[in-house]
Amino acid sequence: MAKVRGAVVVDNEECKGCNLCVVACPTQTLALNRNVNNKGYHYSYMENPENCTGCTNCSAVCPDSCITVYRTKAEH
């Protein structure tokens, strides 16, 4: 398994399932959840968390500011 170097936290209730973060992620980390939030949206989540590099591409395109991004400093 690839080293985990980044991780995102999606605010499930704020997410509107627009899919823009999923498309913007260069590592195919994200997908829309089969489940829906209280507004009825399929919220974004880390389907392949081990892929995330913490690049912030997803949070850059999110219109609803619902993604928080973390990245480890060390690569080992």
Added chain:
Amino acid sequence: MSVLTEKINAIIKPENLVYSKSPLLNDDSMHYCPGCSHGVVHRLIAEVIDEMGIQEETIGVSPVGCAVFAYNYIDIDWQEAAHGRAPAVATGIKRVMPEKYVFSYQGDGDLAAIGTAETFHAVNRGENIVMIFINNAIYGMTGGQMAPTTLVGQITSTTPHGRNVDLNGYPLKITELLAQLPGAAFVTRQSVQTPAAVRKTKKAIRKAFEIQAQKKGTAFVEVVSTCSSGWKLSPVASNKWMEENMFPQYPLGDLKDTGRADASLYKVKG
């Protein structure tokens, strides 16, 4: 706990934080449709104001259009203007409080249709304000009617067979026209559909606010945008449609970056 969950939890720690929601965006859920460009641009404005440390000195003027409630989301002072009148209202605020940062935020119906006169004259006067222009080529708020910026052949609720030049005239490239005015200091056209485009737009918005501080004239930032509800496409398909159809008509890049013109060029001889 699984090994993977442990690994993720080891990363999600304050010292590893690289991006979180701007402190200037409050807890109100934005009313915009999923994927709407307005949300991205709101965030960039909030981030720029926060990073410049000018929260207490900034006054926004919100439009009539989907962004009418912009004042609900960014924690600064706001004034809502009548339809199209945001540049006139921003002019008044800036002239009374010249030490404040003042910006208008308008859609294409607001800025390029009903408010055309206010737009042109504010820029022609070289008002020291920032104008943010969200061009989604449609009246989003009222149900997707044709705007001056609607493309030829584009289907809207008032052009069900596509915009027809014989009947509806040509798409109005208002940003190109405004760049001709001597009062315009900085005129640029950007977009927010990719991470790289978002970062460029943020830089342009920051530059616009800095130009205001330097009293160089009007700083105008168009953001070519999507309206997935009005266009009747998904947000992802809207971005693609925008790249294929909007960008050839509304090419991205700086149109002017000279500061307002020197008044002596216009002065009578005696």
